[in-house]
Amino acid sequence: MATASGTFCGVCETQHVVREADYWCPECEEGLCTLCEKHHQASRATRNHEVTSVNDYKRIPPTIASINQYxxxxxxxxxxxxxxxxxxxxxxxxxxxxxxxxxxxxxxxxxTSKTSALFDMMEQSLKDMKSNIKKIVEDRKHNLEIIQQQRQKMKTDITKIRNKINKHLDKLEQQIQQDIQAVEQKVQSQLERLLSKLSDHGKTIDKIQNDISSTKSFATDIQTFFGGKCLRPISKRKRSLCSP
Ligand SMILES: [Zn+2]
Ligand SMILES: [Zn+2]
Ligand SMILES: [Zn+2]
Ligand SMILES: [Zn+2]
The missing domain is CATH 3.30.160.60 (Classic Zinc Finger)
Structure with a gap:
């Protein structure tokens, strides 16, 4: 009798003794302990049965082992x-x-079952399947490698483009800074010239205001009368009256 935990001697079992089987007789479809196997070998009815060790019997796939002779x-x-x-x-x-x-x-x-074409075919097709699986695995591994290489290349390309863009932006920034600076300098010098002129005009006005004030306070009437014409801005004076 075969169970999940072990195989027991079928002959001993009929005598209500539980004993581990050491052999298996496929003909009788039961396990045999060493003692019973000796009787099995000697008995006329069973001496032609080809027994195997229980360990070998356990190596037979369960679906195959479950095929009975009776x-x-x-x-x-x-x-x-x-x-x-x-x-x-x-x-x-x-x-x-x-x-x-x-x-x-x-x-x-x-x-002829053990040498039959069916087994040959099955073995061959299993071999083919195995070799196909191997090929597919190698192919997919190769694909993975290619994907990794492509990713690496794209990364390098992106870095290169990024560097180019950075350089271009740096150049643009520098150019714009230079342009702004040039415009600033131009406007600054124009304004400085204007400020200098305005300052000169301011000084002239201060002097005329002073002169008017002094003339009004201290000059004679005639001096005041003619002085008014002389004290106008130089461009508008009548030279004949005011020339020293
Ligand atoms: Zn036994
Ligand atoms: Zn037997
Ligand atoms: Zn039929
Ligand atoms: Zn039947």
């Missing part, structure tokens, strides 16, 4: 295979559900 409906050994229903048949199955089916003798077909 019909679960009639408890008789399967002897034929029905290719129409894809089912194993015992002699009783044949007389009930597969009367009209085309049956193959199991003894014949299992002889």
């Amino acid at each position: 019909c679960s409906d009639h408890e008789k050994k399967y002897q034929h295979y029905c290719s129409e229903h894809e089912k194993l048949c015992c002699p009783l199955c044949i007389t009930t559900n597969h009367k009209k089916c085309d049956l193959l003798a199991l003894d014949e077909i299992i002889k």
Whole structure:
């Protein structure tokens, strides 16, 4: 008997003894302890059975291990295979559900099962699938590398463009600063000239105001009369009257 935790000796179990199995007889479909395996080997009914170690039996995939040699409906050994229903048949199955089916003798077909073309094909297609997966993985890894390289290149390009823009902006700023400075200097010197002229005019006006005040206070009437004409801004004077 096989359980999730272990495989027990089927013969001992019939005597209500629980003992770990060391062997597995696929013919009897049960586990055997070392002692029972010795009897199994000696007994006429079972001496031709090819037993395997329990460890080897456990390596068989569960779906394969669950395929029995005995019909679960009639408890008789399967002897034929029905290719129409894809089912194993015992002699009783044949007389009930597969009367009209085309049956193959199991003894014949299992002889070549381990070397059959089906296994070769499956092994080949698994090999192909594996190699395809390997190719796809390599291809995608290569894609990843390319993407990383492209990102790196774009980063470098952006830095280059950024530097160019920065340089251009620096140049523009410098140019504008120079232009502004030139305009400022021009306006400044114009204003300075104007201010200097205005200052001169202011001084002239101060002097005339002083002269008028002194004339009014201290000069004679005649001096005042003619002085008024002489004290006008120089451009408007009549030279003949005022010349010394
Ligand atoms: Zn036993
Ligand atoms: Zn056996
Ligand atoms: Zn059956
Ligand atoms: Zn059938």
